[in-house]
Amino acid sequence: MTDRKLQTAVQGVRGRLEVPGDKSISHRAVMLGSIADGDTYIKGILDSDDVRSTLGAMADMGVESEWYDQDVIVHGRPLTALQEPSHPLNMGNSGTSTRLLMGLLANQPFPITYSGDASLSTRPLGRVIDPLGKMGARYVATNQRLPATKVPTQGLQGIHYRLPVASAQVKSALILAGLQAEGQTVITEPLATRDHTERMLQQFGVTITRDGQDIIVNPTTKLHATTIQVPGDISSAAFWLIAGLIVPNSQLTLTKVGINDTRIGILRLLQRMGAVITMANVVADGGEPYADLTVTTQGLQGIHINGDDVPTAVDEIPLLVLAATQALGDTVITGAQELHVKETDRIATVTTQLNKLGANIEAREDGFVVHGGTPLRVAEPTVVDSCGDHRIGMMLAIAALITDGEVTLAKAEAVSVSYPSFFADLERVVAE
Ligand SMILES: O=C(O)C1=C[C@@H](OP(=O)(O)O)[C@@H](O)[C@H](O)C1
Numbered sequence: 001m002t003d004r005k006l007q008t009a010v011q012g013v014r015g016r017l018e019v020p021g022d023k024s025i026s027h028r029a030v031m032l033g034s035i036a037d038g039d040t041y042i043k044g045i046l047d048s049d050d051v052r053s054t055l056g057a058m059a060d061m062g063v064e065s066e067w068y069d070q071d072v073i074v075h076g077r078p079l080t081a082l083q084e085p086s087h088p089l090n091m092g093n094s095g096t097s098t099r100l101l102m103g104l105l106a107n108q109p110f111p112i113t114y115s116g117d118a119s120l121s122t123r124p125l126g127r128v129i130d131p132l133g134k135m136g137a138r139y140v141a142t143n144q145r146l147p148a149t150k151v152p153t154q155g156l157q158g159i160h161y162r163l164p165v166a167s168a169q170v171k172s173a174l175i176l177a178g179l180q181a182e183g184q185t186v187i188t189e190p191l192a193t194r195d196h197t198e199r200m201l202q203q204f205g206v207t208i209t210r211d212g213q214d215i216i217v218n219p220t221t222k223l224h225a226t227t228i229q230v231p232g233d234i235s236s237a238a239f240w241l242i243a244g245l246i247v248p249n250s251q252l253t254l255t256k257v258g259i260n261d262t263r264i265g266i267l268r269l270l271q272r273m274g275a276v277i278t279m280a281n282v283v284a285d286g287g288e289p290y291a292d293l294t295v296t297t298q299g300l301q302g303i304h305i306n307g308d309d310v311p312t313a314v315d316e317i318p319l320l321v322l323a324a325t326q327a328l329g330d331t332v333i334t335g336a337q338e339l340h341v342k343e344t345d346r347i348a349t350v351t352t353q354l355n356k357l358g359a360n361i362e363a364r365e366d367g368f369v370v371h372g373g374t375p376l377r378v379a380e381p382t383v384v385d386s387c388g389d390h391r392i393g394m395m396l397a398i399a400a401l402i403t404d405g406e407v408t409l410a411k412a413e414a415v416s417v418s419y420p421s422f423f424a425d426l427e428r429v430v431a432e
């Protein structure tokens with residue numbers, strides 16, 4: 001467990017950063033490359049604990065891959081040629097690895113056990129176990145939590161399923177199982193969630209169609225190996241966007257950041273708060289679109305955020321709460337109950353940890369009331385805690401930049417789940 005003294009009351013954040021590759025896209029590239037008919041080149045893959053969990057699980061089933069600097073080559077093999085793992089697949093801290101693999105591997109003829117760390121072992125799996133069960137897959141899991149074991153069954157059948165929660169992980173698990181099922185699978189999303197699985201399947205030669213809120217999957221397991229260019233992770237860029245907005249005298253450019261419409265809710269919400277973030281050098285050439293984003297210090301105003309706004313900004317809500325502490329007026333966030341079941345209960349951890357720095361946030365069952373215009377300061381040296389949640393740790397490090405006083409972050413190592421070079425990048429942009 002690493003305690004880290006945070007930089008506080010800094011004079012500005014300035015410069016250019018190329019944030020690491022997108023975590024969601026990196027997981028999917030490893031999974032789809034693993035079952036494609038040749039070598040898949042994953043350029044700019046995120047090298048982090050979570051992506052290593054996915055790579056490790058595929059290696060445990062016989063898929064070989066090699067690192068070349070920031071790229072990985074995955075030597076694909078047919079789904080039918082995966083080997084029975086000799087031990088439980090270790091999912092570490094990664095919800096995405098767990099839920100997507102439970103769909104991808106739902107039709108394997110051997111048992112597979114999944115395990116994870118203490119945080120992941122509290123997160124709900126019923127959302128994938130139930131619909132996969134309707135397709136004919138059987139998972140044994142006490143209380144629908146890890147550890148979970150897939151028991152071999154006789155094939156999968158397509159289903160029509162309406163997602164009870166807007167979740168890209170559940171949608172993706174069902175798409176990946178649907179590819180191996182008999183008959184069509186139709187998944188209805190209550191609200192659009194990130195569509196990286198659908199887009200990437202297209203790059204591997206498989207077409208998934210969308211009709212309104214329905215996603216239609218026709219069975220095929222023929223994936224053609226390809227090259228995937230992973231853009232920068234907007235969820236990582238978001239830390240710098242918020243820093244650039246709230247730290248006085250700042251100007252930051254984040255290069256080659258993914259701007260998929262289903263991920264840029266943070267940009268739309270910041271715009272509603274009055275921020276102007278400029279976009280340049282847009283590339284949209286068939287894969288995932290990306291662009292350079294520039295931000296400068298700006299005044300913000302409080303807004304109302306409701307459930308419709310949440311899915312495309314779900315991992316950025318902790319940062320929006322921080323931004324809202326500095327806005328004019330109150331910000332009310334509703335419909336964000338999914339935050340209870342992330343790496344921590346993020347409604348609780350955001351509220352307790354930011355309030356230690358002088359924020360005035362009320363936790364609500366499905367969100368927050370954030371009272372704006374609250375200068376952050378501590379009267380005595382204060383320890384804030386990531387609680388083992390990477391996004392909470394990084395958000396607190398950004399909050400410290402505008403805090404008067406001495407602040408230490410407990411369990412700072414959590415950042416390596418999605419952004420191992422976060423503190424190195426922080427040092428690069430803090431003005432001397
Ligand atoms: O599909 C994905 O890659 C993800 C989906 C989201 O989770 P849910 O599907 O649980 O909303 C998000 O919070 C997570 O960080 C990554």
Ligand SMILES: C=C(OP(=O)(O)O)C(=O)O
Pocket residue numbers: 050093094095096097315342343391418
């Ligand atoms: C919720 C997250 O990831 P996962 O669900 O993959 O653990 C996240 O990265 O914020």
